[in-house]
Amino acid sequence: MIQKQKPKLWTAGYINVCIANFLMACSFNLLMPSIPLYITERLGVAQSQTGIVLSSYTIALLFVRPFSGYIVDLYSRKKVLLVSFICYVSIFFGYFWATTVILLVLVRFLHGIMWGMCSVSTSTLAIDLVPAERRAEGIGFAGTFMNVAMAVGPFIAIHIYQQQGFNTLISYAIGMGVFGIIAVSLIKAPVRPKLKNSEKISFDRFFLLPAWAIFLNQLLPCFAWGSIGSFVAQYGKHIGIPNAGVFFLFFAAGIIASRAFSGRLVDKGYVHQVNVIAMAIISVSFFAFSILHGLYPFCITGLFIGSGFGMMLPAMQIIYVNMAQNNKRGTANSTYLLGFDVGCSIGMLAGGFITGMWTFEALYLTSSCLCLIGILLYVLVSKPAFDRKRMK
Numbered sequence: 001m002i003q004k005q006k007p008k009l010w011t012a013g014y015i016n017v018c019i020a021n022f023l024m025a026c027s028f029n030l031l032m033p034s035i036p037l038y039i040t041e042r043l044g045v046a047q048s049q050t051g052i053v054l055s056s057y058t059i060a061l062l063f064v065r066p067f068s069g070y071i072v073d074l075y076s077r078k079k080v081l082l083v084s085f086i087c088y089v090s091i092f093f094g095y096f097w098a099t100t101v102i103l104l105v106l107v108r109f110l111h112g113i114m115w116g117m118c119s120v121s122t123s124t125l126a127i128d129l130v131p132a133e134r135r136a137e138g139i140g141f142a143g144t145f146m147n148v149a150m151a152v153g154p155f156i157a158i159h160i161y162q163q164q165g166f167n168t169l170i171s172y173a174i175g176m177g178v179f180g181i182i183a184v185s186l187i188k189a190p191v192r193p194k195l196k197n198s199e200k201i202s203f204d205r206f207f208l209l210p211a212w213a214i215f216l217n218q219l220l221p222c223f224a225w226g227s228i229g230s231f232v233a234q235y236g237k238h239i240g241i242p243n244a245g246v247f248f249l250f251f252a253a254g255i256i257a258s259r260a261f262s263g264r265l266v267d268k269g270y271v272h273q274v275n276v277i278a279m280a281i282i283s284v285s286f287f288a289f290s291i292l293h294g295l296y297p298f299c300i301t302g303l304f305i306g307s308g309f310g311m312m313l314p315a316m317q318i319i320y321v322n323m324a325q326n327n328k329r330g331t332a333n334s335t336y337l338l339g340f341d342v343g344c345s346i347g348m349l350a351g352g353f354i355t356g357m358w359t360f361e362a363l364y365l366t367s368s369c370l371c372l373i374g375i376l377l378y379v380l381v382s383k384p385a386f387d388r389k390r391m392k
Contacts, residue, residue, distance in 0.1 A: 002108050003242075004392060006131075006133065006134060007131035007133060007134065007329055008278075009130060009131065009137065009138055009141075009226035011129060012186075012188070012338065013129045013188045013189065014129040014138070014142075014189050015125065015128060016183045016184070016186045017122055017125050017126045017129060017142065017183075017187060017188045018126070018141065018142050018145040019032065019145070019180070019183040020081075020085070020122055020150045020180045020183040020184045020185075020187070021142060021145045021146045021149070022042065022121045022145040022146065022148070023149075023176045023177065023179055023180035023183065024085065024088070024115075024118055024119070024122065024146075024148040024149075024177070024180050024279050025119075025122030025145070025149035025150055025153065026061075026146075026150075026151070026152060026153040026156075027089075027153070027172075027173040027174075027177050027180070028111070028115055028152075028173075028174040029149060029150045029153030029154055029157070029229060030153045030156065030157040030160075030172065030173045031095075031157070031169075031173070031230060032150075032153065032154050032157070032229035033154040033157050033158055033161075033182065033233040033245075034157045034158070034161045034166060034169055034250070034253045035053065035159075036231070036233070036234060036312075037054055037106075037161060037233065037234075038106065038161070038166050039101065042103060042166070043099075043101060043104075045101060045268050046356065048086050052106055052349065052352065053105055053108065056108040056109055056112070057108045057109060057111055057112025057345075058112065058195055058341060058342060058345030058349075059109060059112070059347075060108075060109045060110070060111075060113040060116065061112050061113075061115070061116045061338065061340070061341045061342070062338075063113070063114045063117035064112070064117060064264055064284035064333075064339035065116050065172065065184060065335075065337060065341065066119070066207050066334060066335075066338070067117050067194040067334070068117045068120040068121070068330070068334050069120055069124075069328075069330040069331040069332070069333060069335065070330065070331065071117070071330070072120055072121050072124050072125075072329035072330035072332060072333075072334075073124075073329070076189065077121055077124055077128065077189060077330075078119065078123045078125065078184070078187055078189040080121050081117075081121035081122060081125060081184055081187075082181070082185060084114050084117035084118045084121060085114075085118050085177070085180060085181050085184055086181060087114045088111070088114035088115060088118050088177065089174060089177030089180070089195060089220025090182060091107065091110050091111050091114060092111075092170055092173050092177065092244045093170075093172045093174070094106075094107040094111075095107055095166075095170045096111065096167060096170060100117075101271065102142070103128060103192075106203060114382055116334075116337070116341075117150065119146075119276070119337050120330060120333050120334045120337055121140065122142075122146075122288040123139075123143075123146075123317075123333045123336075123337065124330045124333045125187070125189060125330050126138065126139065127139065127321065127329055127333070128189065128329075129189075130142075132366040133267075134267065135318065135321070136264075136266035136267040136271075136314065136315075136318045137263035137264055137266075138262070138263075138264030139314050139317055139318055139321070140259050140262060140314035141229055141259060141263065143259075143313055143314045143317065144255060144259045144314075146254060147255045147309065147310065147313060148252045148256060149251075150229065151251040151252035151255060151306065152248060152249075152252050153248075153340045154229050154232070154233070154245065154248045155245040155246070155247075155248035155249055155252075155352045156172075156245075157169060157245075158233055158243070158245040159243075159245060160172060160206055164327055169258045176206075183248035186358070193221075207331070207334075207335055207338075208320060208323060208324055208331050208332050208335040210324075210385075210389040211319070211320050211323050211324075211332070211335055211385075211389075212322050212385075213381045213382045213386075214316065214320065214339075214382050214385065214386065215335060215338075215339045215377050217374055217377045217381070217382040218336075218340065219317055219339060219342060219343040220343070220370040220371060220373055220374035220377070221282055221309075221312060221343070221347065221370070221371050221374050222339065222342070222343025222344050222347065223344070223346050223347040223350070223365035223367060223370050224286055224305075224344050224347065224368075224370060224371055225309060225340075225343070225344050225347065226343060226344030226345060226346065226347020226348045226351065227347045227348075227351045227363050227364065227366075227367050228251070228305070229344075229353050231355060231360060231363065232247050232248070232359065233245070234355070235360040236240075236298065238360055239294075239298070239360075240291045240293075241295060241298055241336075244298075246295075246298075246299060247298055247299065247302040248302070248303035249302075249326075250299045250300070250303040250306065251302055251303070251305060251306035252306060253283075253306065254302070254304060254305065254306025254307035254308075254309075254310060255306045255307070255308060255309060255310035256310070257310070258278075258306070258308075258310030258311045259305040259310050259314070262274055262311040262314065262315065263276075263314055266315050266318055268315065271315050271318060271319060272319070272378075272383050274311050274312070275311075275315050275316065275319075276310035276375055276378060276379065277311065278308045278309070278311035279308070279312060279316065279372075279374050279375045279378065280308075280371075280375060281304055281305075281307060281308035281311070282305060282308035282309065282312070282371045283368050283369075283371035283372045283374075283375070284304075284365045284368075285301045285304040285305045285308060286301075286305065286364050286368035286371065287364075287365065287368040288301050288304075288361075289301040289302075289305065289364050290360075290361045290362075290364035290365045292362070304315070308312065312376055313340070316336065316339075317333070317336045319386055319390075319391070320332040320333070320335055321333070321335040322386075322390050323389055323390050325384065347367070350366075353364050
Protein backbone atom coordinates (compact mmCIF):
# COMPACT_ATOMS: atom_id res chain seq x y z
CA MET A 1 0.00 0.00 0.00
CA ILE A 2 1.43 3.37 -1.05
CA GLN A 3 1.65 5.81 1.82
CA LYS A 4 0.24 9.24 1.05
CA GLN A 5 2.95 11.92 1.04
CA LYS A 6 2.49 14.69 3.56
CA PRO A 7 1.94 18.18 2.15
CA LYS A 8 4.91 20.54 2.45
CA LEU A 9 5.11 22.51 5.69
CA TRP A 10 8.27 24.61 5.35
CA THR A 11 7.31 26.94 2.52
CA ALA A 12 9.01 30.32 2.01
CA GLY A 13 5.99 32.17 3.42
CA TYR A 14 5.81 29.99 6.51
CA ILE A 15 9.55 30.36 7.16
CA ASN A 16 9.31 34.16 6.93
CA VAL A 17 6.37 34.18 9.37
CA CYS A 18 8.43 32.11 11.81
CA ILE A 19 11.44 34.43 11.45
CA ALA A 20 9.26 37.50 11.99
CA ASN A 21 7.66 35.80 14.99
CA PHE A 22 11.07 35.08 16.51
CA LEU A 23 12.49 38.57 16.02
CA MET A 24 9.32 40.24 17.31
CA ALA A 25 9.17 38.08 20.45
CA CYS A 26 12.91 38.23 21.09
CA SER A 27 13.02 42.03 20.90
CA PHE A 28 10.03 42.31 23.25
CA ASN A 29 11.45 39.83 25.74
CA LEU A 30 14.79 41.62 25.93
CA LEU A 31 12.91 43.91 28.32
CA MET A 32 11.36 41.28 30.61
CA PRO A 33 14.34 40.65 32.93
CA SER A 34 16.04 44.00 32.34
CA ILE A 35 13.17 46.32 33.32
CA PRO A 36 12.95 44.94 36.92
CA LEU A 37 16.71 45.41 37.27
CA TYR A 38 16.56 48.87 35.66
CA ILE A 39 13.72 50.25 37.77
CA THR A 40 15.05 48.86 41.08
CA GLU A 41 18.72 49.68 40.50
CA ARG A 42 18.48 52.93 38.51
CA LEU A 43 15.05 54.38 39.34
CA GLY A 44 14.92 53.25 42.99
CA VAL A 45 11.49 51.55 42.75
CA ALA A 46 10.58 49.17 45.59
CA GLN A 47 10.61 45.45 44.75
CA SER A 48 6.94 45.06 45.70
CA GLN A 49 5.99 47.65 43.04
CA THR A 50 7.92 46.15 40.12
CA GLY A 51 4.95 44.02 39.10
CA ILE A 52 2.90 47.17 38.44
CA VAL A 53 5.35 48.38 35.81
CA LEU A 54 5.89 44.91 34.33
CA SER A 55 2.21 44.19 33.92
CA SER A 56 1.17 47.65 32.72
CA TYR A 57 1.08 46.48 29.12
CA THR A 58 -1.61 43.96 30.09
CA ILE A 59 -4.14 46.77 30.40
CA ALA A 60 -3.44 47.59 26.75
CA LEU A 61 -3.72 43.92 25.81
CA LEU A 62 -7.10 43.61 27.51
CA PHE A 63 -8.34 46.36 25.20
CA VAL A 64 -6.65 45.34 21.96
CA ARG A 65 -6.63 41.53 21.99
CA PRO A 66 -10.36 40.99 21.31
CA PHE A 67 -10.42 43.65 18.58
CA SER A 68 -7.17 42.43 17.00
CA GLY A 69 -8.73 39.04 16.28
CA TYR A 70 -11.65 40.69 14.51
CA ILE A 71 -9.36 43.04 12.55
CA VAL A 72 -7.16 40.23 11.19
CA ASP A 73 -10.30 38.33 10.18
CA LEU A 74 -11.70 41.39 8.39
CA TYR A 75 -8.63 42.83 6.64
CA SER A 76 -5.48 41.51 4.95
CA ARG A 77 -3.48 39.76 7.65
CA LYS A 78 -0.16 40.62 6.04
CA LYS A 79 -1.03 44.34 5.81
CA VAL A 80 -2.26 44.40 9.41
CA LEU A 81 0.95 42.68 10.51
CA LEU A 82 3.23 44.98 8.52
CA VAL A 83 1.63 48.21 9.78
CA SER A 84 1.46 47.05 13.40
CA PHE A 85 5.06 45.72 13.25
CA ILE A 86 6.36 49.09 12.05
CA CYS A 87 4.49 50.87 14.87
CA TYR A 88 5.73 48.26 17.37
CA VAL A 89 9.38 48.88 16.45
CA SER A 90 8.92 52.68 16.50
CA ILE A 91 7.68 52.60 20.11
CA PHE A 92 11.04 51.20 21.29
CA PHE A 93 12.49 54.70 20.85
CA GLY A 94 10.24 55.83 23.71
CA TYR A 95 12.33 53.87 26.22
CA PHE A 96 15.28 56.23 25.64
CA TRP A 97 13.21 59.03 27.21
CA ALA A 98 11.28 56.97 29.77
CA THR A 99 13.34 58.03 32.80
CA THR A 100 10.45 58.01 35.27
CA VAL A 101 8.05 55.27 36.33
CA ILE A 102 5.04 57.10 34.84
CA LEU A 103 6.71 57.48 31.43
CA LEU A 104 7.84 53.86 31.54
CA VAL A 105 4.30 52.69 32.26
CA LEU A 106 3.00 54.82 29.36
CA VAL A 107 5.52 53.39 26.89
CA ARG A 108 4.77 49.85 28.08
CA PHE A 109 1.07 50.54 27.56
CA LEU A 110 1.62 51.66 23.95
CA HIS A 111 3.92 48.71 23.36
CA GLY A 112 1.26 46.38 24.67
CA ILE A 113 -1.21 47.61 22.06
CA MET A 114 1.13 46.94 19.16
CA TRP A 115 2.41 43.67 20.65
CA GLY A 116 -1.19 42.48 20.80
CA MET A 117 -1.81 43.29 17.13
CA CYS A 118 1.48 41.78 15.93
CA SER A 119 1.23 38.51 17.84
CA VAL A 120 -2.35 37.80 16.73
CA SER A 121 -1.47 38.64 13.11
CA THR A 122 1.60 36.39 12.96
CA SER A 123 -0.03 33.38 14.61
CA THR A 124 -3.15 33.63 12.42
CA LEU A 125 -1.09 34.12 9.26
CA ALA A 126 0.97 31.05 10.19
CA ILE A 127 -2.22 28.95 10.36
CA ASP A 128 -3.24 30.19 6.90
CA LEU A 129 0.10 29.05 5.50
CA VAL A 130 0.18 25.47 6.88
CA PRO A 131 -1.69 22.47 5.41
CA ALA A 132 -4.73 21.37 7.42
CA GLU A 133 -3.24 17.87 7.84
CA ARG A 134 -0.21 19.35 9.61
CA ARG A 135 -1.94 22.17 11.48
CA ALA A 136 -0.90 21.21 15.03
CA GLU A 137 2.65 20.55 13.89
CA GLY A 138 2.75 23.88 12.04
CA ILE A 139 1.30 25.79 14.98
CA GLY A 140 3.78 24.04 17.25
CA PHE A 141 6.84 25.01 15.22
CA ALA A 142 5.62 28.59 14.70
CA GLY A 143 4.99 28.82 18.43
CA THR A 144 8.44 27.36 19.05
CA PHE A 145 10.05 30.36 17.39
CA MET A 146 8.11 32.69 19.68
CA ASN A 147 8.60 30.63 22.84
CA VAL A 148 12.33 30.13 22.21
CA ALA A 149 12.60 33.88 21.67
CA MET A 150 10.86 34.37 25.01
CA ALA A 151 13.60 32.22 26.54
CA VAL A 152 16.64 33.38 24.54
CA GLY A 153 15.67 37.07 24.75
CA PRO A 154 16.06 37.28 28.55
CA PHE A 155 19.39 35.41 28.38
CA ILE A 156 20.77 37.90 25.86
CA ALA A 157 19.22 40.80 27.74
CA ILE A 158 20.92 40.04 31.06
CA HIS A 159 24.33 39.91 29.37
CA ILE A 160 23.82 43.13 27.37
CA TYR A 161 22.34 44.99 30.36
CA GLN A 162 25.22 44.04 32.65
CA GLN A 163 27.94 44.76 30.10
CA GLN A 164 26.60 47.71 28.08
CA GLY A 165 23.55 49.17 29.82
CA PHE A 166 19.84 49.67 29.20
CA ASN A 167 20.07 52.08 26.24
CA THR A 168 22.29 49.70 24.28
CA LEU A 169 19.79 46.94 24.99
CA ILE A 170 17.02 49.04 23.42
CA SER A 171 19.19 49.60 20.33
CA TYR A 172 19.56 45.84 19.88
CA ALA A 173 15.79 45.45 20.18
CA ILE A 174 15.23 48.06 17.46
CA GLY A 175 17.71 46.28 15.18
CA MET A 176 15.89 42.97 15.63
CA GLY A 177 12.60 44.68 14.88
CA VAL A 178 13.90 46.16 11.61
CA PHE A 179 14.94 42.70 10.38
CA GLY A 180 11.52 41.43 11.43
CA ILE A 181 9.82 44.06 9.25
CA ILE A 182 11.91 42.89 6.29
CA ALA A 183 10.82 39.28 6.90
CA VAL A 184 7.15 40.32 6.99
CA SER A 185 7.46 42.23 3.71
CA LEU A 186 8.70 39.02 2.00
CA ILE A 187 5.67 36.94 3.03
CA LYS A 188 3.34 35.88 0.21
CA ALA A 189 0.02 35.53 2.00
CA PRO A 190 -2.72 33.31 0.52
CA VAL A 191 -5.84 34.91 -0.89
CA ARG A 192 -8.83 34.22 1.36
CA PRO A 193 -12.51 35.18 1.38
CA LYS A 194 -13.16 38.50 3.08
CA LEU A 195 -15.43 38.73 6.09
CA LYS A 196 -18.66 40.34 5.01
CA ASN A 197 -19.03 43.84 6.42
CA SER A 198 -22.77 43.24 6.64
CA GLU A 199 -22.27 40.34 9.03
CA LYS A 200 -23.82 41.02 12.40
CA ILE A 201 -21.25 42.11 14.97
CA SER A 202 -21.54 40.30 18.29
CA PHE A 203 -19.35 39.57 21.29
CA ASP A 204 -18.23 36.22 19.86
CA ARG A 205 -16.41 38.12 17.08
CA PHE A 206 -14.04 39.41 19.78
CA PHE A 207 -13.86 36.49 22.22
CA LEU A 208 -14.32 32.78 21.43
CA LEU A 209 -17.27 32.14 23.73
CA PRO A 210 -17.25 28.30 23.52
CA ALA A 211 -13.69 28.34 24.91
CA TRP A 212 -14.44 30.05 28.26
CA ALA A 213 -13.45 26.95 30.25
CA ILE A 214 -10.19 26.58 28.31
CA PHE A 215 -9.43 30.28 28.81
CA LEU A 216 -9.85 30.14 32.60
CA ASN A 217 -7.81 26.93 32.78
CA GLN A 218 -5.02 28.51 30.75
CA LEU A 219 -4.55 31.33 33.27
CA LEU A 220 -3.15 28.96 35.92
CA PRO A 221 -0.07 27.58 34.12
CA CYS A 222 0.48 30.93 32.39
CA PHE A 223 0.75 32.53 35.84
CA ALA A 224 3.78 30.26 36.27
CA TRP A 225 5.26 31.42 32.94
CA GLY A 226 4.85 35.03 34.07
CA SER A 227 6.91 34.30 37.17
CA ILE A 228 9.86 33.15 35.05
CA GLY A 229 10.95 35.92 32.69
CA SER A 230 10.52 38.72 35.17
CA PHE A 231 12.00 37.23 38.34
CA VAL A 232 14.41 34.40 37.45
CA ALA A 233 17.33 36.83 37.10
CA GLN A 234 16.66 38.19 40.59
CA TYR A 235 16.06 34.70 41.99
CA GLY A 236 19.36 33.49 40.55
CA LYS A 237 21.15 36.41 42.16
CA HIS A 238 19.34 35.62 45.42
CA ILE A 239 20.59 31.99 45.51
CA GLY A 240 24.10 32.79 44.30
CA ILE A 241 23.99 31.84 40.60
CA PRO A 242 26.69 33.94 38.86
CA ASN A 243 24.88 34.20 35.49
CA ALA A 244 21.19 33.45 35.94
CA GLY A 245 20.68 33.84 32.20
CA VAL A 246 21.87 30.25 31.74
CA PHE A 247 18.42 29.18 32.96
CA PHE A 248 16.90 30.51 29.75
CA LEU A 249 19.23 28.45 27.55
CA PHE A 250 18.05 25.23 29.22
CA PHE A 251 14.48 26.54 29.16
CA ALA A 252 14.73 27.10 25.39
CA ALA A 253 16.34 23.68 24.89
CA GLY A 254 13.40 22.07 26.68
CA ILE A 255 10.90 23.89 24.44
CA ILE A 256 12.72 22.82 21.26
CA ALA A 257 13.08 19.19 22.39
CA SER A 258 9.40 18.84 23.30
CA ARG A 259 8.17 20.38 20.05
CA ALA A 260 9.94 17.63 18.11
CA PHE A 261 7.22 15.16 19.12
CA SER A 262 4.32 16.94 20.88
CA GLY A 263 2.82 18.50 17.73
CA ARG A 264 2.65 15.11 16.02
CA LEU A 265 0.96 13.59 19.06
CA VAL A 266 -1.67 16.33 19.00
CA ASP A 267 -2.28 15.78 15.27
CA LYS A 268 -2.85 12.08 16.06
CA GLY A 269 -5.56 12.96 18.58
CA TYR A 270 -3.69 12.92 21.91
CA VAL A 271 -4.27 16.59 22.73
CA HIS A 272 -5.76 15.94 26.19
CA GLN A 273 -2.98 13.56 27.22
CA VAL A 274 -0.35 16.06 26.08
CA ASN A 275 -1.93 18.89 28.10
CA VAL A 276 -2.29 16.88 31.32
CA ILE A 277 1.24 15.44 31.17
CA ALA A 278 2.67 18.88 30.34
CA MET A 279 1.00 20.58 33.31
CA ALA A 280 2.17 17.77 35.59
CA ILE A 281 5.77 18.25 34.40
CA ILE A 282 5.52 22.01 34.96
CA SER A 283 4.07 21.59 38.45
CA VAL A 284 6.73 19.13 39.62
CA SER A 285 9.53 21.18 38.03
CA PHE A 286 8.46 24.41 39.73
CA PHE A 287 8.30 22.61 43.07
CA ALA A 288 11.87 21.38 42.59
CA PHE A 289 12.94 24.83 41.35
CA SER A 290 11.72 26.42 44.58
CA ILE A 291 13.38 24.02 47.04
CA LEU A 292 16.61 22.92 45.28
CA HIS A 293 19.34 25.55 45.13
CA GLY A 294 22.53 25.36 43.15
CA LEU A 295 23.60 25.66 39.50
CA TYR A 296 22.72 22.09 38.43
CA PRO A 297 19.14 22.06 39.83
CA PHE A 298 18.70 25.59 38.49
CA CYS A 299 19.53 24.42 34.95
CA ILE A 300 17.88 20.99 35.01
CA THR A 301 14.56 22.30 36.32
CA GLY A 302 14.74 24.99 33.64
CA LEU A 303 15.01 22.24 31.03
CA PHE A 304 11.92 20.44 32.34
CA ILE A 305 9.90 23.64 32.79
CA GLY A 306 10.66 24.48 29.15
CA SER A 307 9.67 20.97 28.06
CA GLY A 308 6.33 21.23 29.84
CA PHE A 309 5.47 24.59 28.32
CA GLY A 310 6.74 23.45 24.92
CA MET A 311 4.19 20.64 25.01
CA MET A 312 1.29 22.56 26.54
CA LEU A 313 1.15 25.89 24.69
CA PRO A 314 0.65 24.63 21.09
CA ALA A 315 -1.76 21.95 22.39
CA MET A 316 -3.80 24.68 24.08
CA GLN A 317 -3.73 26.80 20.93
CA ILE A 318 -4.96 23.96 18.71
CA ILE A 319 -7.89 23.46 21.11
CA TYR A 320 -8.96 27.08 20.53
CA VAL A 321 -8.54 26.74 16.76
CA ASN A 322 -10.55 23.50 16.68
CA MET A 323 -13.41 25.20 18.55
CA ALA A 324 -13.70 27.99 15.96
CA GLN A 325 -15.03 28.27 12.42
CA ASN A 326 -12.47 29.03 9.71
CA ASN A 327 -13.58 32.66 9.49
CA LYS A 328 -12.95 33.05 13.24
CA ARG A 329 -9.35 31.87 13.37
CA GLY A 330 -8.25 35.38 14.28
CA THR A 331 -10.74 35.41 17.15
CA ALA A 332 -9.53 31.98 18.30
CA ASN A 333 -5.90 33.09 18.28
CA SER A 334 -6.61 36.40 20.00
CA THR A 335 -8.50 34.55 22.75
CA TYR A 336 -5.63 32.09 23.20
CA LEU A 337 -3.06 34.89 23.32
CA LEU A 338 -5.25 36.94 25.65
CA GLY A 339 -5.31 33.98 28.05
CA PHE A 340 -1.54 33.68 27.81
CA ASP A 341 -0.94 37.40 28.36
CA VAL A 342 -3.44 37.80 31.19
CA GLY A 343 -2.08 34.73 32.99
CA CYS A 344 1.51 35.90 32.58
CA SER A 345 0.68 39.41 33.69
CA ILE A 346 -1.11 38.20 36.81
CA GLY A 347 2.04 36.19 37.50
CA MET A 348 4.16 39.32 37.11
CA LEU A 349 1.88 41.50 39.22
CA ALA A 350 1.45 38.91 41.98
CA GLY A 351 5.11 37.97 41.67
CA GLY A 352 6.26 41.47 42.56
CA PHE A 353 4.00 41.44 45.61
CA ILE A 354 4.92 37.89 46.74
CA THR A 355 8.67 38.42 46.33
CA GLY A 356 8.45 41.78 48.08
CA MET A 357 6.40 40.51 51.03
CA TRP A 358 7.78 36.95 51.31
CA THR A 359 10.39 35.17 49.16
CA PHE A 360 11.15 34.06 45.63
CA GLU A 361 10.70 30.47 46.81
CA ALA A 362 7.13 31.29 47.85
CA LEU A 363 6.42 32.58 44.33
CA TYR A 364 7.57 29.38 42.65
CA LEU A 365 5.76 27.17 45.15
CA THR A 366 2.62 29.14 44.31
CA SER A 367 3.25 28.51 40.60
CA SER A 368 3.61 24.78 41.27
CA CYS A 369 0.33 24.62 43.18
CA LEU A 370 -1.57 26.55 40.51
CA CYS A 371 -0.40 24.14 37.81
CA LEU A 372 -1.59 21.23 39.95
CA ILE A 373 -5.01 22.89 40.29
CA GLY A 374 -4.91 23.42 36.53
CA ILE A 375 -4.71 19.66 35.95
CA LEU A 376 -7.82 19.04 38.03
CA LEU A 377 -9.70 21.85 36.28
CA TYR A 378 -8.67 20.52 32.89
CA VAL A 379 -9.83 16.96 33.55
CA LEU A 380 -13.09 17.95 35.24
CA VAL A 381 -14.15 21.01 33.21
CA SER A 382 -12.00 21.91 30.19
CA LYS A 383 -11.80 18.50 28.51
CA PRO A 384 -15.57 17.85 28.65
CA ALA A 385 -16.23 21.41 27.38
CA PHE A 386 -13.91 20.89 24.40
CA ASP A 387 -15.38 17.47 23.55
CA ARG A 388 -18.89 19.00 23.51
CA LYS A 389 -18.16 22.18 21.57
CA ARG A 390 -15.36 21.36 19.13
CA MET A 391 -16.02 21.89 15.43
CA LYS A 392 -16.61 18.60 13.63
